[in-house]
Amino acid sequence: MRARLPACRVPSAMPVTSQLLRALPRSKVLASSLLPCQQHQSQFGPVAHLPASRKSAHMWQRRQPSRSYQTSSVLHSYILTPPQVNSILKANEYSFKVPEFDGKNVSSVMGFESNQLPANAPIEDRRSAATCLQTRGMLLGVFDGHAGCACAQALSERLFYYIAVSLLPHNTLCELEAAVEAGRALSPILQWHKHPNDYFSREAQRLYFNSLRTYWQELIDLTSPGDVPDTREALLNAFKRLDNDISLEAQVGDPNAFLHYWVLRVAFSGATACVAHIDGPDLFIANAGDARAVLGVQEEDGSFSAHTFSNDHNAQNESEVARIRSEHPPSERKTVIRQERLLGLLMPFRAFGDVKFKWSIELQKRVLESGPDQLHENEQTKFIPPNYHTPPYLTAEPEITYHKLRPQDRFLVIGSDGLWETLHRQEVIRIVGEYLTGVHQHQPLKVGGYRVTLGQMQGLLEERKARASSAFEDQNAATHLMRHAVGNNEFGTVDHERLSKMLSLPEELARMYRDDITIIITQFNPHVIGAQRQEGQS
Numbered sequence: 001m002r003a004r005l006p007a008c009r010v011p012s013a014m015p016v017t018s019q020l021l022r023a024l025p026r027s028k029v030l031a032s033s034l035l036p037c038q039q040h041q042s043q044f045g046p047v048a049h050l051p052a053s054r055k056s057a058h059m060w061q062r063r064q065p066s067r068s069y070q071t072s073s074v075l076h077s078y079i080l081t082p083p084q085v086n087s088i089l090k091a092n093e094y095s096f097k098v099p100e101f102d103g104k105n106v107s108s109v110m111g112f113e114s115n116q117l118p119a120n121a122p123i124e125d126r127r128s129a130a131t132c133l134q135t136r137g138m139l140l141g142v143f144d145g146h147a148g149c150a151c152a153q154a155l156s157e158r159l160f161y162y163i164a165v166s167l168l169p170h171n172t173l174c175e176l177e178a179a180v181e182a183g184r185a186l187s188p189i190l191q192w193h194k195h196p197n198d199y200f201s202r203e204a205q206r207l208y209f210n211s212l213r214t215y216w217q218e219l220i221d222l223t224s225p226g227d228v229p230d231t232r233e234a235l236l237n238a239f240k241r242l243d244n245d246i247s248l249e250a251q252v253g254d255p256n257a258f259l260h261y262w263v264l265r266v267a268f269s270g271a272t273a274c275v276a277h278i279d280g281p282d283l284f285i286a287n288a289g290d291a292r293a294v295l296g297v298q299e300e301d302g303s304f305s306a307h308t309f310s311n312d313h314n315a316q317n318e319s320e321v322a323r324i325r326s327e328h329p330p331s332e333r334k335t336v337i338r339q340e341r342l343l344g345l346l347m348p349f350r351a352f353g354d355v356k357f358k359w360s361i362e363l364q365k366r367v368l369e370s371g372p373d374q375l376h377e378n379e380q381t382k383f384i385p386p387n388y389h390t391p392p393y394l395t396a397e398p399e400i401t402y403h404k405l406r407p408q409d410r411f412l413v414i415g416s417d418g419l420w421e422t423l424h425r426q427e428v429i430r431i432v433g434e435y436l437t438g439v440h441q442h443q444p445l446k447v448g449g450y451r452v453t454l455g456q457m458q459g460l461l462e463e464r465k466a467r468a469s470s471a472f473e474d475q476n477a478a479t480h481l482m483r484h485a486v487g488n489n490e491f492g493t494v495d496h497e498r499l500s501k502m503l504s505l506p507e508e509l510a511r512m513y514r515d516d517i518t519i520i521i522t523q524f525n526p527h528v529i530g531a532q533r534q535e536g537q538s
Contacts (some may be wrong), residue, residue, distance in 0.1 A: 127520060135167045161208075246267050286400050
């Protein structure tokens with residue numbers, strides 16, 4: 001996870017240090033992974049083509065370019081063929097089509113397509129999608145990790161269960177508890193839709209289940225028969241409760257040495273989350289951090305417009321800056337946000353985990369002193385953020401947006417910030433809309449202030465024509481969008497040479513030019529949505 005890059009270009013003959021070092025980003029946390037997730041490396045995407053190993057910087061310090069970056073030779077050594085490019089782009093793609101009944105799709109969701117492309121090794125993003133079986137609706141989410149992948153991994157496995165349980169009526173909660181008490185098998189709560197590479201931590205399942213069970217026991221005590229859960233409240237409570245459980249599990253620890261280390265890794269790393277709950281025409285977006293959910297709306301002329309349903313929680317959001325400053329004394333006004341980061345360190349202002357921004361200094365010291373030897377060996381875990389006076393500074397409380405779907409609302413794009421750093425939201429919606437409909441809305445060709453000859457202009461027009469005819473080269477909308485996100489040149493067209501170079505960069509360089517990218521594209525059924533809206537009005 002990292003900050004937005006200015007001009008993320010890879011020239012055909014990459015000059016040595018001047019252009020390369022200008023592209024150095026500010027990382028999302030001024031740190032390398034506090035507790036790295038190396039054992040998951042093989043689970044996420046083809047990184048074998050990256051020849052160099054990653055060298056970690058010290059925790060909470062700005063990365064410095066190594067002397068090995070002072071050569072452009074690596075950029076000329078790994079030119080990938082189109083089949084190799086396709087193999088990399090499609091390695092993590094996933095598609096799901098909602099089943100039809102009697103030849104008809106009775107769901108407002110036709111299906112979804114997702115994909116991931118690593119920049120970090122291993123990737124720190126995670127994704128999840130599931131159908132709620134005990135209630136109604138579908139859940140889709142993107143989780144963008146920082147300081148390691150552990151927290152994002154935990155969210156991808158746990159958050160949907162917390163949301164699903166929060167949506168259950170009182171009687172169903174009682175049935176769940178009775179089944180556990182009697183030792184009977186539980187009725188499934190979720191039907192997961194996962195790519196084979198989407199990892200599950202089997203060792204932690206018992207711990208996760210016990211925490212979830214404690215939560216539903218409390219919900220039983222707080223609700224009454226006949227109560228109808230409110231979706232907005234369910235999302236809010238699920239986010240806050242899971243973050244609280246992550247914190248509590250790290251404080252309590254576990255007799256199992258592996259689990260003790262794991263819960264600390266989860267708590268000391270962090271992750272943002274953007275989740276959609278879709279039930280008929282009702283769309284809820286719960287967002288904490290800087291991933292985004294953007295709706296693609298088809299206008300009467302066939303073009304597509306972008307409607308954003310989430311706000312970035314960072315220094316560019318004035319209301320977020322005002323919120324954080326209002327939660328701390330006036331004496332901290334100049335230090336609580338410095339250099340557009342929380343306490344000068346963290347870019348997202350809302351996130352799960354990140355207990356270094358939530359716990360008191362005394363609690364941090366106590367937990368670390370009683371922790372496993374791996375923590376004692378890492379001096380950086382004992383680091384306290386500067387000007388740390390009135391914690392907590394960070395929250396996982398989501399901002400929740402509701403929208404009643406209309407027939408012209410054709411699809412929803414949820415993406416980690418790695419996507420939005422490379423493409424404007426309107427460009428994202430245009431690319432996806434044209435891919436899904438096969439109709440290309442050609443705008444006047446722009447060359448962005450560059451001087452071009454007539455021959456070059458003719459080449460660009462021919463390239464545009466070829467691109468239109470090959471629009472269905474990808475069988476997955478998320479893959480198609482990712483191809484544009486990584487391969488678009490200054491003229492807004494996919495450049496294979498650029499795409500090849502971006503995908504073959506060594507690990508030390510890949511992270512400088514882009515972030516991990518995770519995309520979920522959900523396609524809506526306009527006929528079902530129209531009928532559902534009419535039923536709701538009658």
